[in-house]
Amino acid sequence: xxxxxxxxxxxxxxxxxxxxxxxxxxxxxxxxxxxxxxxxxxxxxxxxxxxxxxxxxxxxxxxxxxxxxxxxxxxxxxxxxxxxxxxxxxxxxxxxxxxxxxxxxxxxxxxxxxxxxxxxxxxxxxxxxxxxxxxxxxxxxxxxxxxxxxxxxxxxxxxxxxxxxxxxxxxxxxxxxxxxxxxxxxxxxxxxxxxxxxxxxxxxxxxxxxxxxxxxxxxxxxxxxxxxxxxxxxxxxxxxxxxxxxxxxxxxxxxxxxxxxxxxxxxxxxxxxxxxxxxxxxxxxxxxxxxxxxxxxxxxxxxxxx
Numbered sequence: 001x002x003x004x005x006x007x008x009x010x011x012x013x014x015x016x017x018x019x020x021x022x023x024x025x026x027x028x029x030x031x032x033x034x035x036x037x038x039x040x041x042x043x044x045x046x047x048x049x050x051x052x053x054x055x056x057x058x059x060x061x062x063x064x065x066x067x068x069x070x071x072x073x074x075x076x077x078x079x080x081x082x083x084x085x086x087x088x089x090x091x092x093x094x095x096x097x098x099x100x101x102x103x104x105x106x107x108x109x110x111x112x113x114x115x116x117x118x119x120x121x122x123x124x125x126x127x128x129x130x131x132x133x134x135x136x137x138x139x140x141x142x143x144x145x146x147x148x149x150x151x152x153x154x155x156x157x158x159x160x161x162x163x164x165x166x167x168x169x170x171x172x173x174x175x176x177x178x179x180x181x182x183x184x185x186x187x188x189x190x191x192x193x194x195x196x197x198x199x200x201x202x203x204x205x206x207x208x209x210x211x212x213x214x215x216x217x218x219x220x221x222x223x224x225x226x227x228x229x230x231x232x233x234x235x236x237x238x239x240x241x242x243x244x245x246x247x248x249x250x251x252x253x254x255x256x257x258x259x260x261x262x263x264x265x266x267x268x269x270x271x272x273x274x275x276x277x278x279x280x281x282x283x284x285x286x287x288x289x290x291x292x293x294x295x296x297x298x299x300x301x302x303x304x305x306x
Contacts, residue, residue, distance in 0.1 A: 128203025
């Protein structure tokens with residue numbers, strides 16, 4: 001019998017139009033969007049359905065938007081395949097998606113989760129404004145070569161860059177100041193990188209440049225009602241499942257904004273734990289592609305936020 005896991009996307013998966021069909025066709029999805037508009041006090045649904053793209057891509061909007069759109073896609077799956085949803089035995093989410101995974105696992109309620117991810121986006125946006133910075137995907141280098149890249153950027157006077165996302169073999173995202181990132185492409189090319197791709201994000205997420213967003217996030221998490229998840233949810237910080245202690249979950253989520261995301265480690269741990277069938281729930285197909293790079297034989301089905 002298959003062991004099923006659900007995966008939830010992170011920031012960057014947003015697209016204008018996401019969730020519009022779900023809103024029109026799935027009553028439970030419509031209820032989520034309507035409630036989100038009420039809780040947030042602005043028309044998140046309109047931004048998801050109609051844009052404009054630059055407004056939807058703002059960190060403090062895209063994070064709650066992806067969270068709601070992903071849970072709306074989950075409601076669509078519940079309506080069409082309730083037994084499949086009930087069979088899911090584990091979950092994980094990339095960065096922001098970890099909150100969606102915890103909501104699916106019953107560790108945090110929809111509204112509490114929405115308020116937290118909205119505040120998370122605001123805090124990360126503010127940190128990005130205070131420290132002009134960004135993220136760049138380095139393709140074709142292993143982790144040792146990326147470590148060498150980081151050392152060479154520092155020795156060239158570019159300052160510090162960090163490994164922000166360890167996504168899959170040959171795909172590692174580095175974060176740092178604009179000046180440091182300007183040195184990445186030529187040095188990466190010398191080290192044999194296939195490609196360097198600057199990411200369309202506001203700042204150096206998952207690095208020390210996100211302080212004090214971690215402290216601000218810890219404050220809002222302290223007021224959120226967290227419970228033990230009803231199924232394993234794999235942590236970006238450790239690559240292993242969260243424990244049952246809500247205090248530990250709060251701490252891991254606060255730390256996450258300044259630590260590298262161990263996505264490849266999470267997926268390998270899930271595979272080792274026996275998960276053999278995956279579903280990517282929400283906008284985009286990034287996680288499906290990453291899983292194929294980690295283990296090409298493992299099936300991953302997209303459940304889109306259409």
